[in-house]
Amino acid sequence: xxxxxxxxxxxxxxxxxxxxxxxxxxxxxxxxxxxxxxxxxxxxxxxxxxxxxxxxxxxxxxxxxxxxxxxxxxxxxxxxxxxxxxxxxxxxxxxxxxxxxxxxxxxxxxxxxxxxxxxxxxxxxxxxxxxxxxxxxxxxxxxxxxxxxxxxxxxxxxxxxxxxxxxxxxxxxxxxxxxxxxxxxxxxxxxxxxxxxxxxxxxxxxxxxxxxxxxxxxxxxxxxxxxxxxxxxxxxxxxxxxxxxxxxxxxxxxxxxxxxxxxxxxxxxxxxxxxxxxxxxxxxxxxxxxxxxxxxxxxxxxxxxxxxxxxxxxxxxxxxxxxxxxxxxxxxxxxxxxxxxxxxxxxxxxxxxxxxxxxxxxxxxxxxxxxxxxxxxxxxxxxxxxxxxxxxxxxxxxxxxxxxxxxxxxxxxxxxxxxxxxxxxxxxxxxxxxxxxxxxxxxxxxxxxxxxxxxxxxxxxxxxxxxxxxxxxxxxxxxxxxxxxxxxxxxxxxxxxxxxxxxxxxxxxxxxxxxxxxxxxxxxxxxxxxxxxxxxxxxxxxxxxxxxxxxxxxxxxxxxxxxxxxxxxxxxxxxxxxxxxxxxxxxxxxxxxxxxxxxxxxxxxxxxxxxxxxxxxxxxxxxxxxxxxxxxxxxxxxxxxxxxxxxxxxxxxxxxxxxxxxxxxxxxxxxxxxxxxxxxxxxxxxxxxxxxxxxxxxxxxxxxxxxxxxxxxxxxxxxxxxxxxxxxxxxxxxxx
Amino acid sequence: xxxxxxxxxxxxxxxxxxxxxxxxxxxxxxxxxxxxxxxxxxxxxxxxxxxxxxxxxxxxxxxxxxxxxxxxxxxxxxxxxxxxxxxxxxxxxxxxxxxxxxxxxxxxxxxxxxxxxxxxxxxxxxxxxxxxxxxxxxxxxxxxxxxxxxxxxx
Numbered sequence: 021x022x023x024x025x026x027x028x029x030x031x032x033x034x035x036x037x038x039x040x041x042x043x044x045x046x047x048x049x050x051x052x053x054x055x056x057x058x059x060x061x062x063x064x065x066x067x068x069x070x071x072x073x074x075x076x077x078x079x080x081x082x083x084x085x086x087x088x089x090x091x092x093x094x095x096x097x098x099x100x101x102x103x104x105x106x107x108x109x110x111x112x113x114x115x116x117x118x119x120x121x122x123x124x125x126x127x128x129x130x131x132x133x134x135x136x137x138x139x140x141x142x143x144x145x146x147x148x149x150x151x152x153x154x155x156x157x158x159x160x161x162x163x164x165x166x167x168x169x170x171x172x173x174x175x176x177x178x179x180x181x182x183x184x185x186x187x188x189x190x191x192x193x194x195x196x197x198x199x200x201x202x203x204x205x206x207x208x209x210x211x212x213x214x215x216x217x218x219x220x221x222x223x224x225x226x227x228x229x230x231x232x233x234x235x236x237x238x239x240x241x242x243x244x245x246x247x248x249x250x251x252x253x254x255x256x257x258x259x260x261x262x263x264x265x266x267x268x269x270x271x272x273x274x275x276x277x278x279x280x281x282x283x284x285x286x287x288x289x290x291x292x293x294x295x296x297x298x299x300x301x302x303x304x305x306x307x308x309x310x311x312x313x314x315x316x317x318x319x320x321x322x323x324x325x326x327x328x329x330x331x332x333x334x335x336x337x338x339x340x341x342x343x344x345x346x347x348x349x350x351x352x353x354x355x356x357x358x359x360x361x362x363x364x365x366x367x368x369x370x371x372x373x374x375x376x377x378x379x380x381x382x383x384x385x386x387x388x389x390x391x392x393x394x395x396x397x398x399x400x401x402x403x404x405x406x407x408x409x410x411x412x413x414x415x416x417x418x419x420x421x422x423x424x425x426x427x428x429x430x431x432x433x434x435x436x437x438x439x440x441x442x443x444x445x446x447x448x449x450x451x452x453x454x455x456x457x458x459x460x461x462x463x464x465x466x467x468x469x470x471x472x473x474x475x476x477x478x479x480x481x482x483x484x485x486x487x488x489x490x491x492x493x494x495x496x497x498x499x500x501x502x503x504x505x506x507x508x509x510x511x512x513x514x515x516x517x518x519x520x521x522x523x524x525x526x527x528x529x530x531x532x533x534x535x536x537x538x539x540x541x542x543x544x545x546x547x548x549x550x551x552x553x554x555x556x557x558x559x560x561x562x563x564x565x566x567x568x569x570x571x572x573x574x575x576x577x578x579x580x581x582x583x584x585x586x587x588x589x590x591x592x593x594x595x596x597x598x599x600x601x602x603x604x605x606x607x608x609x610x611x612x613x614x615x616x617x618x619x620x621x622x623x624x625x626x627x628x629x630x631x632x633x634x635x636x637x638x639x640x641x642x643x644x645x646x647x648x649x650x651x652x653x654x655x656x657x658x659x660x661x662x663x664x665x666x667x668x669x670x671x672x673x674x675x676x677x678x679x680x681x682x683x684x685x686x687x688x689x690x691x692x693x694x695x696x697x698x699x700x701x702x703x704x705x706x707x708x709x710x711x712x713x714x715x716x717x718x719x720x721x722x723x724x725x726x727x728x729x730x731x732x733x734x735x736x737x738x739x740x741x742x743x744x745x746x747x748x749x750x751x752x753x754x755x756x
Numbered sequence: 757x758x759x760x761x762x763x764x765x766x767x768x769x770x771x772x773x774x775x776x777x778x779x780x781x782x783x784x785x786x787x788x789x790x791x792x793x794x795x796x797x798x799x800x801x802x803x804x805x806x807x808x809x810x811x812x813x814x815x816x817x818x819x820x821x822x823x824x825x826x827x828x829x830x831x832x833x834x835x836x837x838x839x840x841x842x843x844x845x846x847x848x849x850x851x852x853x854x855x856x857x858x859x860x861x862x863x864x865x866x867x868x869x870x871x872x873x874x875x876x877x878x879x880x881x882x883x884x885x886x887x888x889x890x891x892x893x894x895x896x897x898x899x900x901x902x903x904x905x906x907x908x909x910x
Binding site (some may be wrong): 100101102103104233234236237238239240241242243244245246247249250252283305306307308311377378379380381382427428429430431432463464465660664667668669670671672674694695696700701702703704706707708709710 | 757773774776777778781784785788789790791792793794795796797798800801803830831832834835844847848851852853854855856857858859860863878881882885886887888889890891892893894895896897898899
């Protein structure tokens, strides 16, 4: 998900007007502390200045709560699902606030307007935007809170503001005066919120830029951290749904006699799905519900339903790739390639399969419907959308659905679904069981077979090479389903018939390609698709970086030197990352026999990454001994988290190299079922060591969630190419 | 339905469930011990790993009827275990977790490894941890933390 795309989409939610207002709210909370309730509001444009914003009853609309015991509770306007914002956003606020970090605790915000992403305009995690978009927001919140505390102390002591300084949750004044933030909070909350505050210069940062350990480690190491799936409410029932064997099929008949015979089964009924229908089973316990579902005999109506078939799709996609698609880039002469001798042309066809996200915590949502209101608990990347969807199903207004953001066991895009199909299923079932909380659980099989995959893609690239060994013409056709066709996002993301997410990473390449033509086909297939961590870059970076490597080899040039020569002068971040990686990977020149180094670099979401991998072949699979990676992400807010994101993002990227890294279809049915057939990387498949190097920078921070993913698989196959002399253009990597 | 008496983290627990119910769901839903996680249900991901009579076991495929009087040890019992504490400390020191969902299982597998092999090699680690999936791919730090815990234990 690209910032530009969502910046535009956010306008759809606010009609282009950012109406900034400062609010101050003071309220006594149950715990007896005071809520220093500061926020910047971005009300929808329907509310003009003359109108009063609607009253907000829930949530408390707060980001900072200074408790009487000195604890500082900072609210995070995001989902925490591994990326570490539960620690790094509070760091940003606490730094400007001069808060005592050892006293900071953080919590995830429920769904509310005030917690919307300041750029995207909806409350969400995606597009690697959490730090990039909320850096200034959280700094200002911290600085304003500090200013109010200082003003309170200055009043109390009858001194001027510039006689006060702050450190570690204490305001110091002249003549040895001091006051703890907790003592000042009650009065500070009554101070006007300053419109403008000055922010620290980077040399004054005390937390930003430091390796700060995660706040949620202990709870995640002793089993006490609760995730959405762990939720337990009084009287709660568990629901599972029998989904159709083919997307969009409908229930024709149900024989549920045996299923209902199991003790603890409460109800069995047909429910509508986004397409077609399914059968919900509600029981006291998960195991009961699952056993009952296994005993259902369902007659499915497949009439009029397209049966997706992988081999047929490849035939169709490859044929399409030989014809020009809708134009994404048309630079220079599109006939230039035809004038280059055939001996100096490369024609390359690539295949990328459907990929499931399979976050470790299976999908789930809990909803309780009470007629005129509802409450929902969802590990959600799309709080605004999911809340709206639940409300729509229940016939309520979004604000009548109290929406709790639950900790999620991974997501990688799978919990950011435009149609909110999982919360919708939960809401449909909860509606029937009015008054009873219902936890909908998707089993792993439901997840692997449930669609919303990274789409399969075919690429066909024709390159004409100049006499100097550099590309002189580049014609590139990409075939793959649109992620947003038919959704409210289409208007923002589809241009000239091309879904930008299909071509990103190629159309906006940092290589200086002349006579460059990119076009795309977005066929419609009866398989739901979705963004998968780093979106289009998952396949486009693979194609670009393997081809550039191939060209460098043909030109008998060092792959790093070749890239430097071809990069645009303005690709400063990528050049910096490439240089740093080059400096840090001297090991490339001294490899054991049977080992080879592979290179790749790519910029996406504003962050540039270059990596070098050391690979050998063990048991007919790539063994990744080492990765040296360099990143330019602007100011590195928490280098420890960035390092984690790189360890993890590189590992996630290896999914597409796994022999079992593909979802395939036969007669409309998914051929995989669980981790026995769809196999993500385990420890043996991951790099043994990874060293992460960060380019020093004073630029605004950019995200690190997605940018690590695209580089690893091209780097690995570039190394394999050196070992075997073969080029790898079809994923998953079945045979080496 | 049948009644079973279990020894979980040294405490005696009585549950009444269908004999086919996996130990995982007895822990999670009957005993409300949700530290042990459901990830796949077919013993392919390791998120549900507990110790059964000291051995790392995938609780999602062990029906309650087969547990018998064997001791069940879960992530919630690790604070009482010297190796468990060493591993938890190493995990925190190395900032291993990301989403954290698989980490109970990872820690249970690591503790079992270190009890058997106090000084594990990379090959030992890959073998013992080989079936524990982490979609956040925290593997680099898991490896480091196991080695750190091994150092601490000497």
